[in-house]
Amino acid sequence: MTTSIPTRGDADLDREIGDRCRVYQEAYGFHTSRYLGPEVIGVIAGQVSAVIVPRQLGVQMREMLAWSVPIFSVDRDIWVFLTAGPTDHADSLEMFRYGALVPSRGALIALPTPGISRRCWMQPPVGRCMPTFTLVADTVIVAAGSRT
Numbered sequence: 001m002t003t004s005i006p007t008r009g010d011a012d013l014d015r016e017i018g019d020r021c022r023v024y025q026e027a028y029g030f031h032t033s034r035y036l037g038p039e040v041i042g043v044i045a046g047q048v049s050a051v052i053v054p055r056q057l058g059v060q061m062r063e064m065l066a067w068s069v070p071i072f073s074v075d076r077d078i079w080v081f082l083t084a085g086p087t088d089h090a091d092s093l094e095m096f097r098y099g100a101l102v103p104s105r106g107a108l109i110a111l112p113t114p115g116i117s118r119r120c121w122m123q124p125p126v127g128r129c130m131p132t133f134t135l136v137a138d139t140v141i142v143a144a145g146s147r148t
Helices: 013-026 056-062 090-097 133-147
Strands: 030-033 042-045 048-054 070-076 078-084 108-110 119-123
Touching: 013 042, 030 070, 048 056, 048 108, 048 133, 056 070, 056 078, 056 133, 078 133, 090 133
Parallel strands: none
Antiparallel strands: 030 042, 042 108, 048 078, 070 078, 070 119
């Protein structure tokens, strides 16, 4: 599967990406920037973090989490749960046993971006409230434990 990266010459797409960046910043409080040309919107892990899991585990987690957690998919096979930072590295190591990954502080978290269909919101953020990393990490461990 190939992913087409939008071209800089597309003024409408460029405007749409800029608008989405502003929404991420103003509505959700994400400190976003444009990367890879300026075609990808991303946030640096720190204030915001993420738990990246295989789809099957993500389905179970979504059912277990009682309130709205921002979730997007990458190529439909990977689910990304956004959390408030910072992360607890002890939880990160435990989750790794179940196929969950946590970006290191300072890593780029590429967000759904207009013109790039491989990342899409399944459940967008609601305002500036996000779950704690610990809540999502605990959910990974419980959900993975229920599968074994």
